[in-house]
Amino acid sequence: MxxxxxxxxxxxxxxxxxxxxxxxxxxxxxxxxxxxxxxxxxxxxxxxxxxxxxxxxxxxxxxxxxxxEPICLSRLRRTMKPGMVFYDIGANVGLYSILAGKLVGEGGAVHAFEPQKKLVAQLKRNIASNGLSNVNIWEAATSSEVKRDKLVQLSSTNTGQACLTHGDAEGLEQEEVSCVTLDSMVAEGKIPPCDVIKVDIEGAEHEALKGAEGILQERPPKAIFFECIDEHLGRFNSSAEELIGFLSSLGYTLEYARRGKWKAFEKERYLADGSPPDFIATMG
Structure with missing residues (x-):
């Protein structure tokens, strides 16, 4: 057509x-x-x-x-307030960053992390086109340790489906990227602690949050939006059960999105619902 x-x-x-x-x-x-x-x-x-x-x-x-992900964006609108700080982990072209930047206003800040050069270029143009001076872009991946690594493009039609090196990456498009931890970024004074995090990085969500464990313990964010797909987490020797358990152990209450509604996490019901991928963890 x-x-x-x-x-x-x-x-x-x-x-x-x-x-x-x-x-x-x-x-x-x-x-x-x-x-x-x-x-x-x-x-x-x-x-x-x-x-x-x-x-x-x-x-x-x-x-x-x-x-x-309209249900997540609707929840983000209800969660973000003027003056808040938002981390966008896996910012892609900036959908969450732009919305959050407008919600937090001039008194707030957004820190967008995106390692793919092509997406960073689009992200910068999108932030500028929306007149946002409160969005800071970091061309880096987030992980559990500071290092250099290879980012592997798993799909030619889904630029969001890129992840840090795992298993056999022969024949796949790759680029070398810097990896940072959120804890080190805060400790070095590069970013302030945040109020809300969104993390969607193709299975490395647990790795990124382990790299923020100090923040999560000392000044826990009010909410964490995250993708939780067991198969993807397995690329990094984790699982949905481990990630959910990690956040629960820190005192977070978990909900997952299904058919336009948020449901309180209960393992049996979650499995019966087909293990939906979109979660929010809230504190207090």
Whole structure:
């Protein structure tokens, strides 16, 4: 189908007001051709312009729906207050960073961590296009130790599906990146402790949070939005059970998103629900 048809479908789907059934609606878009290369469009989730590649997984959602993970973004809007500090771990092209930057205002700050050079370039343009001076971009991965490592691109159509070296990476696109720990960044005075964290880094979520254990114990963030996929966590010798147990041991209450609602985490119910990936851990 033509890109003219895809533009019409985009206008129609951008009118959809609910946080549910987005995956089902996205299936309607599969036959539609998309513009090649980068586009710059108004994205309703951030009420502002963003540049992105519509032929990536995230880009397709932004193009047609004007949002991604809407239930998480809605919860973020209710959580963030003016003056807060937000860490965006795995910032990609800046969806969460832009929204958080607008929510915290001039008195707050966002620290966006993204190791992929191509995405960092788009992230910088998106922050500038939205006139945000309170978003700080760090071209680095977060881990449990400070080091240099290889970032492996696992998918040619999902730029968000890149992770630090694991197993056999032969034949896959790679780039060398710097890895930092959040604890070391705070200890060195580069960033302040935060109020809210979002971490979505293809299985390295537990590694990043272990690198923030000092922060989590001494000045625990109010909320942590995180992806929890057992198969992905296994790349780094962790598991959903270990990550959930780690946060629970620090005093966090966990909820997961399913069909547009947040459910209190109970292992049996979570497994029965098909182990949904999107979580929030809250303190107090």
């Amino acid at each position: 033509s890109t003219i048809s895809s533009a019409l479908m985009r206008r129609l789907l951008n009118l959809y007001p609910l946080d549910i059934a987005h995956s089902q609606l996205m299936r309607l878009t599969y036959p539609f051709a998309l513009p090649e290369g980068e586009v710059k469009l108004h994205v309703k989730a951030v009420s502002g312009p963003m540049c992105f590649d519509p032929n990536t997984f995230l880009g397709r959602h932004l193009y047609f729906m004007g949002t991604y």
